[in-house]
Amino acid sequence: MTEQTTAETGVPTPAEIESHLLEFLEARTKSAVSPDLDLFASGLVSSMFAMELVVLLEQRYGVAVVGGDLKLDNFRTVQRITELVLRLRDA
Amino acid sequence: MPEPLVAARPLVRGLVGDKAGAWDLAGELPADLLTDLGARGLLCAQVGTEYGGLGASSLANGEFTAFVGGLCSSLRSVMTSQGMAAWTIQRLGDAGQRAEHLRHLVSGGLAAVAFSEPDAGSDLSAMAATITPDGDDVVVTGRKVWTTAAAYADRIVVFGRYGDGAAAVVVPVSRPGVRVTRVADPLGCRAAGHANVELTDVRVPAGQVLGGTGQSLPLLVTAALAYGRMSVAWGCVGILRSCVEAVGAHARERRQFGTALIEHQLVARHMAELYADERSATLACAHASRCWDEGSPDMVAATVLAKYTGSRHAARGAATAVQVLASAGARDGHAVARAYRDAKLMEIIEGSSEICQLMLSRHALAADYS
Numbered sequence: 001m002t003e004q005t006t007a008e009t010g011v012p013t014p015a016e017i018e019s020h021l022l023e024f025l026e027a028r029t030k031s032a033v034s035p036d037l038d039l040f041a042s043g044l045v046s047s048m049f050a051m052e053l054v055v056l057l058e059q060r061y062g063v064a065v066v067g068g069d070l071k072l073d074n075f076r077t078v079q080r081i082t083e084l085v086l087r088l089r090d091a
Numbered sequence: 092m093p094e095p096l097v098a099a100r101p102l103v104r105g106l107v108g109d110k111a112g113a114w115d116l117a118g119e120l121p122a123d124l125l126t127d128l129g130a131r132g133l134l135c136a137q138v139g140t141e142y143g144g145l146g147a148s149s150l151a152n153g154e155f156t157a158f159v160g161g162l163c164s165s166l167r168s169v170m171t172s173q174g175m176a177a178w179t180i181q182r183l184g185d186a187g188q189r190a191e192h193l194r195h196l197v198s199g200g201l202a203a204v205a206f207s208e209p210d211a212g213s214d215l216s217a218m219a220a221t222i223t224p225d226g227d228d229v230v231v232t233g234r235k236v237w238t239t240a241a242a243y244a245d246r247i248v249v250f251g252r253y254g255d256g257a258a259a260v261v262v263p264v265s266r267p268g269v270r271v272t273r274v275a276d277p278l279g280c281r282a283a284g285h286a287n288v289e290l291t292d293v294r295v296p297a298g299q300v301l302g303g304t305g306q307s308l309p310l311l312v313t314a315a316l317a318y319g320r321m322s323v324a325w326g327c328v329g330i331l332r333s334c335v336e337a338v339g340a341h342a343r344e345r346r347q348f349g350t351a352l353i354e355h356q357l358v359a360r361h362m363a364e365l366y367a368d369e370r371s372a373t374l375a376c377a378h379a380s381r382c383w384d385e386g387s388p389d390m391v392a393a394t395v396l397a398k399y400t401g402s403r404h405a406a407r408g409a410a411t412a413v414q415v416l417a418s419a420g421a422r423d424g425h426a427v428a429r430a431y432r433d434a435k436l437m438e439i440i441e442g443s444s445e446i447c448q449l450m451l452s453r454h455a456l457a458a459d460y461s
Contacts, residue, residue, distance in 0.1 A: 028457045047309035048391055048450050051317065054310075056388040067183055068303015070310050071256065 011089075012061070018082045024056065025078065035078045050075045057081070063088035095145045096155040099133050103159060111163035112424035114282040118273075120165055125243055128166075130199040134173040138181075142193035149383035153325040153376055160329025161336075164433035165282035167329060169201075171322035171441075172240035172283075176202035176248050178318035183259055183301040183311065192261060195246070202261075203244040204315060205235035205288050213446050215312050220251035220290065222260050228294045231262055235288040239440070242273050242284030248301075249290065250311065257308035259301045259315070268293035279429075279436035317391065319441040320398035321383065324376045327401030327437050330430045331369035334412035337427050338365055341416050352415070361411050368404035375400040392454045399447035405434035 012020070018035055025033045029044045039045040045053075053075055054065045063085060065074075074084045106124055114120050128134050136152040138144025147155070152174075160167035173196060180192045196202055211217040220233020233251055241247060247262050247269075264271060274285040342353040342362055352358045379397040382390035409430035413420050420427035438444045 027459065030457065046450070046453055047307075047313045048395070048453070050310055051313045052388040052391045054314070055386060055390060059386040059388065066302060067185055068306060070183065070302070070306050070314060072307040072310055075310075 014082055014086060017061070017085050018078055020060070021078045021081055028052075033078065035082075037078070038076055039078075040072060040076060045075065047072070053081065057085055057088075061085050061089060095132070096136060096147055096151050099131070099155065100158055102131075103128070103133070104162065107162045107166065111165070112426070112429065114163065114165060115429050116281075116424050118276070118281045120169065120243070120282045120284070122243065124166070125169060125201055126199040129173065129196070129201055132197040134170050134201075135177040135196050137174065138177050138193050138197050142190065142197060144177075144193065144197045149321060149380040150377060153321065153328075153380045156322055156325035157329040157332065157373075157376075160326035161333040162329075163282075164326060164330060164429065165280045165284075167322075167326040168280045168283035169240045169243065171319055171326065172203045172244070173201060174322050175204045175315060175319040176246075179204060179248050179259060179315040180261070180301060182314050183306075185302055188261075188298070188301060192246070200246065201240065201244045202246045202248060203238050203241040203284075203286075203288075204248045204250075204319070205238040205241065206250050206312060206315075207236050207238070208234055209236055213443055215250075216308060218251065218257075218308065220249060222249070222251045222253045222258050222300065224253075224297060225294070227297055229260060229297050229300055231260055231290045231293040231295065233290050235290070237274060237285050237440075238288050239280075240284045241271050241286035241288050244284075247288060248315075249288075250308070250315070252308070253300070253304050253306075256305040257311055258304050258306060259311060260295065261299045261301065262290065262293055262295055266293050266295060277436070279432035279434070281432075313391075316441055317394055320394050321376075321379060323437055323441045324372070324379065324394070324397035324401035327405035327434065328369065328372050328376055330405040330434050330437070331365070331372055331401075331408045333426055334408050334430050335365055335369050337420065337430075338362055338412050338415045341419060345419070358415060361415050365408045365411050368408040372397075372401040372404045392451070395442070395447050395450050395454075398441060399444060399451060402434070402437040403444060405430070406438050409434040 022033055057063055057065055075081055132145040136145045136147040140146040177196050208218055223230045231249055245264050248259050249262050250259050268291040270289040271286045277285050342358055343351055345352045375397040379393035382393045412427040413431050416427050422428055
């Protein structure tokens with residue numbers, strides 16, 4: 001990954017994806033969320049909320065989260081979700 | 092609304108005619124009705140045109156679902172199952188599986204989706220059915236209950252455990268080891284083909300397992316049910332509309348105490364409440380469908396809200412309709428008697444009202460009105 005920003009490329013950088021996600025999660029859970037917080041163990045995220053995250057990623061980053069990628073492990077932390085977006089975007 | 096779904100209305104009205112009551116009493120829909128509508132893509136109208144489907148939006152398909160639901164909730168239930176099967180295949184399947192199965196579902200093939208088990212209803216985490224790899228095949232074993240439309244389906248999407256995770260597999264009903272037994276005398280949607288499905292060491296090619304493996308059951312089920320909930324919600328709008336029409340006609344024509352029923356204020360209140368229930372259910376559904384069509388993350392909660400609102404209002408509205416029609420509507424087969432029984436079931440399937448309440452209560456914690 002290069003250090004280019006969205007303004008230069010039109011494509012969100014990993015850091016930007018992570019900060020978007022943290023913002024969304026903090027707004028929705030009204031709790032402080034760190035990139036490595038286990039969202040399920042902390043009780044912040046239900047399977048219904050995980051589905052919202054799926055739709056959010058699809059809408060915001062133009063990726064399709066289908067088939068084998070629909071596993072909760074992919075949504076366990078903000079870091080994991082960011083990795084998922086990057087992997088699907090590069091696929 | 093796309094043209095095909097507008098043109099389909101008189102067609103469906105003609106095919107159903109005045110027969111919904113008789114189908115309800117007989118507990119069976121004509122097989123050729125289902126294959127005919129299926130081959131026109133009308134049972135799962137959101138399937139994309141690249142698969143030969145109609146490519147309808149959620150909003151257009153929702154309004155069509157309400158139209159069909161107003162005529163016959165059993166037929167609408169079959170649409171819900173077919174659409175949910177298609178959505179599950181779309182969401183979980185790979186490109187090849189989509190091409191094969193979605194084309195089948197818009198060419199007269201019929202499908203059902205099997206979640207519930209004797210010990211796994213609202214608590215689907217207790218699901219015991221297993222999908223076990225064996226060479227190039229998988230072996231499916233389990234007991235599914237109350238699978239809507241399974242009595243008509245030629246393929247059943249079965250959810251089950253797969254190793255440490257879960258998976259969904261498309262099982263042709265013709266496979267050895269599949270036994271489909273109708274649920275006797277269901278309370279509502281009597282002709283929707285509810286059946287128990289026993290799977291005993293059913294062997295299918297591993298390619299029938301949708302998408303990858305090691306998926307999580309709650310997420311799979313949430314993804315699949317999203318369509319079912321949306322469809323049931325619109326079906327409830329249809330139930331409410333049929334009740335508004337039936338109550339309106341009766342209250343205008345029937346005279347008691349020297350005047351039309353509608354001139355009696357207590358009856359007028361019933362009419363007003365029924366209409367308000369229909370309108371608010373419609374608005375909840377339309378909002379959820381718009382979220383769906385925009386790909387907004389709000390669609391998940393909006394869909395649960397629509398299902399909850401629609402089913403509760405339909406159950407209340409249908410009870411009101413029976414109250415106003417009284418002896419004129421108090422016989423099985425009558426539109427409002429059917430609505431009364433059908434609507435009650437809608438408070439149970441695809442996530443009971445209580446399960447919806449649990450989800451909505453969690454969601455409410457995140458509400459932000461600033």
